Amino acid sequence: MRRWTPYWLALPAWLWLAIFLVVPIAAMASVSLTTGNLIDGFTQTFSVSNYSDAIAKYSTQLVRSLVYGGVATVIMLVLGYPVAYWIAFKAGHRKSMFLFLLLLPFFVSFVLRTISWGFLLADDGILLGTLKGWGVLPQDFHVLATTVAVIGGLVYNFLPFMILPIYVALERVDPRVIEASYDLYASRLSTFRRVVLPLSLPGVFAGVLMTFVPATADPINAQVLGGTSNTMIGNIVQTEYLVNNDYPTASAISFTLMAVLLIGIFIYARALGTENVLEAAAR
């Protein structure tokens, strides 16, 4: 039965996902409704109060994470779109080299990269130290342990994930369609607004998804570059799990975050992914 071959070949991956994704998520969902502690053990009580308690306790960090993730995503979009555009339309035969450069940072571990950013931004580090030495910056100026540092780190770490999908979408735009727009009396700006941008929206959507979600949930940047007032929800999950061993609370926070992100993405998809936006752009 040759027509079953694709299914058989896909089976290991499905099993892998089922065992290592669905099962743990289900287990976590179950844990999030238990009560107890590490010493006495946890018992399933279907206690929904875990959620309301967690939200009440950590709403500040949750909102902060969404704001940081959102701001970082917007900055990445603003920085990344022109880069993707430039590589897709202007880089010529050196395209693959620039794509490689874009991926180069990934050859260094995520944590290490963030830590080296820490060195770079340290109060008396290479950058600030030098600038202070020159008298360009006041002596008490600091970046580390501020919102700017955390969002900057998020932007730095996730930027390629914004650029790549936009690049792929732009690369697929037929240059003759752009010429057709010029031919039909559209200016450069108008061509971008009516033709290039709408055709790249699927890439923008993917890019936003691939950056907003991990950036919002990321604990590393806040931990390495942030201070006590920059704690993000990822740090809370980490602390509750690994330090406090409060598994129900940690699970409840994780699920809350997941739900918020899913709802946000759903609204975003409805706004951007549907034909309405495209039709508006066609006018």
Add this chain to the structure above:
Amino acid sequence: MPEDVPAIELDGVVKEYLAHGETVQAVKGVSLTIGEGEFFSLLGPSGCGKTTTMRMIAGFEEPTKGLVKLLGQDVTNVPPNKRDINMVFQSYALFPHMNVWENVAFGLRRKKVAEAEIKQRVGDILEIVDLTGREKRRPREMSGGQQQRVALARALVNRPRALLLDEPLGALDLKLRQQMQTELKRIQREVGITFVYVTHDQSEALTMSDRIAVMNDGLVEQLADPREIYERPASKFVAGFIGTSNLLSGTVDAVDGDLLVVRLGEHDRILVPGQAAAGDTVDLTVRPEKITISTERPEAGLSMVQGTVGELTYLGTYNSYAVALADGTEITVFQQNAIDSSTTAERGDTVWLSWRPQHSYTLS
């Protein structure tokens, strides 16, 4: 058609590219005028410069030298969005994110035409191209022929001074292509706009054009109406490129009035109009369908050559003979399929080929 102000005028247009550090001339000096309302074709093999020439008319390329004029006005350095010329692209280049109506209205909206007028004009043009009722379709939901007509409507709705068509029928299958040829001709008559048609398909150019510029290697080889191009090719290249041609080469034996007497083999005697002196070598051409094939010696006053039938191919409406002359030259002869489907000669037979002197031409 008023000939005084030509719709399009190219004056000594040259286009050079830099490729791998070397300057390449894609167009080596083209001058031509296209009359208002004319169906004009740029015909040639790929790489002959026809597309580059058209892109310079559209404004996508700036000529290295020379002028492009539109209705007498110099538009050489005017960008495409400021030129009253529209283009139908080879792969249609429809906006994939817009429906038919939006595609067609695009140009008028950019020109800030009033919404009511846009509605009127888009409706009218969709009727002309027979797409009324499909306004809400997306390009990908349509067949190649329909997309083709959307592309046509999208350009024509702007009532440009001239419409440029870049191999617009290339992606269609034969049947649809033939249908669209007739259709294009009808639409051109109906709207009365100058059409500049770029193609490598000689039959397409011959069928539709008022005049054809045959291009080769960045230059115009011949500019004439289809009949002239076919019947009196000006160069070896044109003769070879348009239809099937027999190319012969021989020595002028004598000059008889305005006819040259050219000898090939012992029994051969070719009469051809031309200017040459006895002893000169001349190239000449004759179309396969102008040649009569017979087993008996033809009457005097005709050009005649003797040869042996090689391949005989049955092609439905006609038979094609490949006849080898004594010097090895192969001549193709088309013979209309007779009522009784008989053939004059078979493979291996010795035959006479003859044609009227005025059906052959010397080539430069």
